[in-house]
Amino acid sequence: MTAALKVVRAGLFDTLQDLGRMGFMALGMPTAGAMDRIGLTLANALAGNPASTAGLEIGVMGPDLLVEVDSVRVALVGPLSPSLIEGPDAPPKPLESDRSHLLKRGQILRVGMIEGASTAYLTVAGGFALPPFMGSLSTYSRAGIGGFEGRKLAAGDALPLARETAPGGDERKLGQAFDYGSGPIRIVWGPQEDYFSEAGRRTFVEAEYRVSKEADRMGIRFEGPVIEHAVAVDKGGADIISDGIGPGAIQVPGAGLPIVLLADRQTVGGYPKIATVASVDLPRLGRLLPGQAVHFAAVAVEEAEKLRRDQEARLQRAIAGFVVARPAGGIDLVKLYEENLIDGVVYDRLSD
Template identity: 80%
Template sequence: MSAALKVVRQGLFDTLQDLGRIGFMALGMPTAGAMDRVALRLANALCGNPANTAGLEIGVMGPDLLIEADSVRIALVGPLSASLIEAEGASPKPIETDRSHLLKRGQILKVGMVEGSSTAYLAVAGGFALPPFMGSLATYARAGVGGLDGRKLAEGDLLPLVRPQAPPGEDRKLDQPFDYGSGPIRIVWGPQEDYFSEAGRQTFAGSDYRVSKEADRMGIRFEGPAIEHAKGADIISDGIGPGAIQVPGAGLPIVLLADRQTVGGYPKIATVASADLPRLGRLLPGQVVRFQPVTVEEAEALRRDQEARIERAIGRFQAARPPGGIDLGRLYEENLIDGVVFHTPAP
């Protein structure tokens, strides 16, 4: 019997994602990949996986997954309301996130809602036994490639596992939630900032912008003050990098994300610093942001600092107790008493 996770109730928009399909934009293939690469990397590290192992990106509401393996180690990272049904007929018991869990055959993991964010992640030790497309398991649903048949998960799907059972070792957890930072989203001007007037650039950098309902893995359309163009709203189509901020004729910015198109014909006023891209991947409609210009050198320093903080977070993983409290098996293995002294009272 092959080891797998079975979807017994589908979520809202759950896809398999790794760190992206790199090197094929010249062929018109978007990178796709995780919206929040930090959370995916931490989930993989908790499972002992390489950073680029594909995991499940949970969009707003996650699935219910039946464990069809002798055992599997999973890790949940992000603000999820997860729970576990340990046996048929049993009530769900809440389980912690930002940690790994050892699950057994027949249990049902209810991934739950993502609270206060748009994405969270589930990784499994060893990863999923699915064929890559162009070197990646990242799902690009618009083209129907990658992941599981190039689409979001549906009820009845089987996600085959690489490992028939969980690797030995203890469960681990983050010592504290990862700090994504707060305040304005940092941007670098360009590559077509000259297509906008000075007043337009000041409007963009000095105004609040609200996430509209038109927000998905392709990009986020923001609502707020219109940005004034200086040379019109059309350019000869050129390449679009992650976090590019297009401004069409209506003057409202669109930040392009993981599933962005490879080229576009609207001028790009700025590009989001790579360290802040995971923050954009967590935004929900209605949330308000500001944009703050920084230099290329400052953006590079922000990314180096983020990478160092990720490594420190991984280095500070702690042993995690099983659901319900004390692990008696591990407790009995410890040498808690190294001697006994008897005292006999004087007659």
């Protein structure tokens, strides 16, 4: 019998993602990969996996997963409210997110809704036993490649597991929630900021923009004040010779509203790019929901690089700061043994 997690009920948009399909953009292949690399990295660390291991990226609402293996360790990261169903008539038992859990055959993990963000992650110890495509398990659903049959999960799918049983050891959890930062989204000007007027560039960094309903893994179209091109649109001000699209590139087509391109972005494009999101803030963009407001702020390349290095250092400290998590509904024996439970007890010897 194949060790697997079976999808009893599908979520809204759940796909397998790792850190991306690197090195093939010259062939027209998008990188795909996790929208929030921090969330996936933390989930993999909690499960005891290398950071590049593929996990399940949960979009808005997660699936119900039946355990079809003797035991499996899963880790959940993100603002989730998961629960465990231990039998057909048993009520769901709440579980914590931002930690690992040991699951047994026949149990159903209800991943649940994501509150206040658009993505969360589930990883399994040892990873999923699926063949990579171009060196990656990341799903690129527009082309139907990677992940599980190149698509989002559906009811009845059985995700094969690399391990037949969970590894030994304690469950672990984050010492505290990871701080993704707040305030404006940091950007670096260019590569075509000269295609926009001074007034247009000023509008971009001074105005408030909101995430539109046209937001997905490919990119986010923002609503707000129009950004003025340096040359009239009808004279080609919104067109360039197509060139490469990096992660976080911000295109501004003729309508004058910014589009930030994300994991499933195309490899080339013919609209001028006013700026590029600093990599430190790409995970924040991957968590935004329609209607949320953002501001953009320009930083120098050197500052953007320092911010990313600082973030990576904080991420490693967060992983080093994992703590032992007590079993759901159980007793934390480590904490119990640390308590002085017999202080003040008097021994009364009544007889020899």
